[in-house]
Amino acid sequence: MSLGNIYFILVRPQIGENIGSVARAIKNFNIKNLRIVNPRCKWPNQKAQATSVGAKDILKSVKVF
Numbered sequence: 001m002s003l004g005n006i007y008f009i010l011v012r013p014q015i016g017e018n019i020g021s022v023a024r025a026i027k028n029f030n031i032k033n034l035r036i037v038n039p040r041c042k043w044p045n046q047k048a049q050a051t052s053v054g055a056k057d058i059l060k061s062v063k064v065f
Contacts, residue, residue: 004032009036013039019048027054
């Protein structure tokens with residue numbers, strides 16, 4: 001199975017820090033695809049950027065639905 005076919009989906013995340021933390025966690029497992037459905041926080045989010053540490057590339061490729 002290719003990790004390129006795995007998509008991590010967050011539905012209605014409340015705060016940017018949650019999104020940044022998830023981006024950092026999935027990068028640790030070499031998963032590149034993050035999708036956000038109906039975020040309650042404004043997107044893009046500075047707090048998500050700060051929390052993501054080395055996973056800013058994941059946040060740049062996020063698709064919001």
